[in-house]
Amino acid sequence: MVNDYIKFIINSSNEHGVHSPFVYKLVTECFYKKSPSTIQAKIRSYKEKLKANKNFINVTDLGSGSRVFKSNRRKISAIAKNASISTKHALLLNRIVAYLKCEEILELGTSLGTGTFSLVINNPKAKITSIEGCPETLKIAQNALKEYQSQLNLIQGDFKKVLPDVLKTKYDLIYFDGNHQKEATLTYFKKCLQAKHNDTVFIFDDIYWSQGMKEAWQEIKEHPEVKVTVDIFQWGLVFFRREQVKEHFKIRY
Numbered sequence: 181m182v183n184d185y186i187k188f189i190i191n192s193s194n195e196h197g198v199h200s201p202f203v204y205k206l207v208t209e210c211f212y213k214k215s216p217s218t219i220q221a222k223i224r225s226y227k228e229k230l231k232a233n234k235n236f237i238n239v240t241d242l243g244s245g246s247r248v249f250k251s252n253r254r255k256i257s258a259i260a261k262n263a264s265i266s267t268k269h270a271l272l273l274n275r276i277v278a279y280l281k282c283e284e285i286l287e288l289g290t291s292l293g294t295g296t297f298s299l300v301i302n303n304p305k306a307k308i309t310s311i312e313g314c315p316e317t318l319k320i321a322q323n324a325l326k327e328y329q330s331q332l333n334l335i336q337g338d339f340k341k342v343l344p345d346v347l348k349t350k351y352d353l354i355y356f357d358g359n360h361q362k363e364a365t366l367t368y369f370k371k372c373l374q375a376k377h378n379d380t381v382f383i384f385d386d387i388y389w390s391q392g393m394k395e396a397w398q399e400i401k402e403h404p405e406v407k408v409t410v411d412i413f414q415w416g417l418v419f420f421r422r423e424q425v426k427e428h429f430k431i432r433y
């Protein structure tokens with residue numbers, strides 16, 4: 181991972197290395213924009229409340245397991261510290277929804293709802309479907325996200341079982357943050373292709389997490405329906421815009 185990061189830094193650029201107007205605009209008007217301080221404060225406060233929660237829950241793990249936790253009985257504060265999206269990426273997720281004007285959004289892996297919260301706040305037109313396999317984890321998210329109920333459809337279940345129904349809708353954004361294994365990632369990617377349109381963005385978390393995830397990301401980039409990809413190390417963004425030439429970018433974020 182350290183070696184991957186060093187390679188990434190050497191091979192990546194800021195906006196100056198980007199000749200695609202679409203990606204240049206995305207980088208300068210979304211990636212490198214600062215989020216309003218009110219949004220920053222709301223996201224920090226959402227995370228702080230969870231980090232202060234000393235209760236334990238029994239976690240049902242349907243994903244790749246954890247490199248940190250040894251037992252399924254876990255403290256909510258520890259899940260918030262180890263499995264939730266970082267504040268920096270939560271803010272970026274929030275800006276992406278606003279910048280791309282995403283209305284129909286799907287998240288694979290709700291966990292405690294930090295990503296869901298980032299997708300929904302200040303985006304009144306966003307309607308978010310988020311799937312979580314662990315009932316006790318989802319209960320915490322449901323409670324923390326009560327205020328946004330009208331914009332949210334939080335579903336408890338295994339992706340495998342839930343996706344066929346959920347993918348009858350077309351989405352503007354799909355955030356893949358569940359099972360970080362090669363085969364699972366590629367399976368969900370291929371299934372979700374039916375729910376995209378020309379301007380949909382797919383965001384894959386942890387594309388350098390393991391050898392398998394690096395291979396999955398490579399395969400995704402090579403898929404014939406994929407046009408533009410943007411690797412920001414923590415995430416890989418995928419665009420399908422027919423009007424673009426196939427091109428892959430590595431952007432320092």
Ligand SMILES: C[S@@+](CC[C@H](N)C(=O)[O-])C[C@H]1O[C@@H](n2cnc3c(N)ncnc32)[C@H](O)[C@@H]1O
Nearest residue numbers: 242243264265289291294295313338339357358
């Ligand atoms: C990294 S966490 C998600 C973090 C969250 N998106 C955020 O932004 O804070 C991954 C979650 O995906 C869930 N998950 C993994 N595999 C799953 C599966 N096959 N079906 C349903 N949920 C799954 C796990 O239970 C875990 O809570």
